[in-house]
Amino acid sequence: MCKQKGLRLSSMTQSAPPVLSVLPTRALVDEKFKVVVENLPPGSPVTLHSLHQSEDKDYWEAFGHYISDHRGVVSVADDLSFGGTYTGTEVMGLLWSMRPVPGSRVGVSWRKKNVCTPMLVNMSVYRGHLAEGFRDQCPLASVLIERWYLAPGVQRIDISEKGVRGTLFIPPGPGPFPGVLDMWGGGGGLVEYRSSLLASHGFASFALEYFTFGDTGKADAELSYFEAAFHILKDHPQVIPGRIGIFGICMGASVAMHMVTESATVKPLCCACVSGYHIILPGFSMRGINELFAEHSKLIRVDENHHQMWRDIVLALMKDPSKKLNMGNTSCPLLLVNGYDDQNCPTVESAEDIYQIMKATGKDHLLTRVQYPGAGHLIEPPFSPHHMATTFITDSENKMILLWGGQTKPHSDAQEDAWKKILAFLQHHLYSNITPKARI
CATH class of the missing domain: 3.40.50.1820 (Alpha/Beta hydrolase fold, catalytic domain)
Structure with missing residues (x-):
């Protein structure tokens, strides 16, 4: 449940809301994507977060800590993650560093069972550098992406x-x-x-x-x-x-x-x-x-x-x-x-x-x-x-x-x-x- 509903974003309040884009939103699992956040105030700390629910109903997540540049932009392909489940410039860190959310079953594993459906991943951007409690926060923006093992026509x-x-x-x-x-x-x-x-x-x-x-x-x-x-x-x-x-x-x-x-x-x-x-x-x-x-x-x-x-x-x-x-x-x-x-x-x-x-x-x-x-x-x-x-x-x-x-x-x-x-x-x-x- 969002605890921030209706909360003004103070320094992040501006004429246009933050925009999160992930391109392509639909791709094979071995293809790279580009993640960009725009319309942030310059020098703003934000957390990019990915969340996936497996077919076994377990939740997996990854996150990275970023600071927007002078244009108010964060580009995962170009910018450093200063903390989170990965650090450094990692284009696909929001996928490969995924791990079971805290409190998950011991020894849980992830494996796609039904290849006729995509792996759905919810990408979100949050204000500040968070390490927990993502479900209790309202994201500034979110995008749902599809990752496929099966290409069209197979x-x-x-x-x-x-x-x-x-x-x-x-x-x-x-x-x-x-x-x-x-x-x-x-x-x-x-x-x-x-x-x-x-x-x-x-x-x-x-x-x-x-x-x-x-x-x-x-x-x-x-x-x-x-x-x-x-x-x-x-x-x-x-x-x-x-x-x-x-x-x-x-x-x-x-x-x-x-x-x-x-x-x-x-x-x-x-x-x-x-x-x-x-x-x-x-x-x-x-x-x-x-x-x-x-x-x-x-x-x-x-x-x-x-x-x-x-x-x-x-x-x-x-x-x-x-x-x-x-x-x-x-x-x-x-x-x-x-x-x-x-x-x-x-x-x-x-x-x-x-x-x-x-x-x-x-x-x-x-x-x-x-x-x-x-x-x-x-x-x-x-x-x-x-x-x-x-x-x-x-x-x-x-x-x-x-x-x-x-x-x-x-x-x-x-x-x-x-x-x-x-x-x-x-x-x-x-x-x-x-x-x-x-x-x-």
């Missing part, structure tokens, strides 16, 4: 065939298009937001559901399941059969490495892995992985907040050659994206070991490593909120809070840079040298 197609379930996103236009098999991490289920964004950038992207299949109660998947998914994508009439890549994060990245090293039928043109590791997944099941981790549970560490860190388990497994994939079998370009502050998995150490294995077999020319100081485990598309630690549920429905790591500013910088490099990698290997014949 088709969303439910897939349920050959025992495989997922969602295929087809870019606008006549096609056919290069394809990407997209796999999320150990949380399982169907995660669509990255695939829809890939389709918005011109790739036919198949978001694969695995480990938890809703009403079927299925919790496991064999290598043949992922192979079938690859061929469903390859055989779709809107996909160029010889132009398929694989993209995975966390456990999805490890599944991707299994496919490129162990499968006799899957032959991708390239593979991008974010925060993955080259440990053999027992039975390709969450149950098998939980059992493997349970055998080494004494290696689980906790921080001062009792958040669990699993990286020492994978480090121990890496010491046993029989537990590692033979990365020397890799026959396609491989991109590894990792953060040095990953507290969940030793992904940087895994990448180094992969390099040594591939170098010994003369395959190191296929490997590209991108590693970021200060970045944690969950390296997501640009401007996504940073998750230091969130609640994680295993297939036995045991809840815990896992520490993912990273510091907000360097992690967010990594997300922006990594997404550009991943898109460029996929573009180079899947789109370059496409001839008219290849598109038939």
Whole structure:
């Protein structure tokens, strides 16, 4: 409730009220916007604030402290934030520094579930430098913006065939298009937001559901399941059969490495892995992985907040050659994206070991490593909120809070840079040298 209703703004009272503009007001989530406040008195302290209610009904916010220039203008792209959830000149700070509002649930995470609707963000400007109590204040001006994962014209197609379930996103236009098999991490289920964004950038992207299949109660998947998914994508009439890549994060990245090293039928043109590791997944099941981790549970560490860190388990497994994939079998370009502050998995150490294995077999020319100081485990598309630690549920429905790591500013910088490099990698290997014949 506004406590300032009807209150004169004293030094801010002038002929024209403050104007807040955000351009564009409707855009893809990886596009930048321009935030400007005009008609302020020169030298006025103001707070720019962003507020979003997630699909889980949690509120997320970010804010920055600014002082208007001699013209009475604040431009987020040009001016310094002197405090708040971010500081300095940060064009997209009002998004990437979002965090749960005070009093939110412990371990809350943010993830877009329905990609057919936008992420709605309310941008407001307040008088003075505020750090709390935004709901009790009247903003000088507000603008509602839309952030989309799905570009206009992208088709969303439910897939349920050959025992495989997922969602295929087809870019606008006549096609056919290069394809990407997209796999999320150990949380399982169907995660669509990255695939829809890939389709918005011109790739036919198949978001694969695995480990938890809703009403079927299925919790496991064999290598043949992922192979079938690859061929469903390859055989779709809107996909160029010889132009398929694989993209995975966390456990999805490890599944991707299994496919490129162990499968006799899957032959991708390239593979991008974010925060993955080259440990053999027992039975390709969450149950098998939980059992493997349970055998080494004494290696689980906790921080001062009792958040669990699993990286020492994978480090121990890496010491046993029989537990590692033979990365020397890799026959396609491989991109590894990792953060040095990953507290969940030793992904940087895994990448180094992969390099040594591939170098010994003369395959190191296929490997590209991108590693970021200060970045944690969950390296997501640009401007996504940073998750230091969130609640994680295993297939036995045991809840815990896992520490993912990273510091907000360097992690967010990594997300922006990594997404550009991943898109460029996929573009180079899947789109370059496409001839008219290849598109038939």
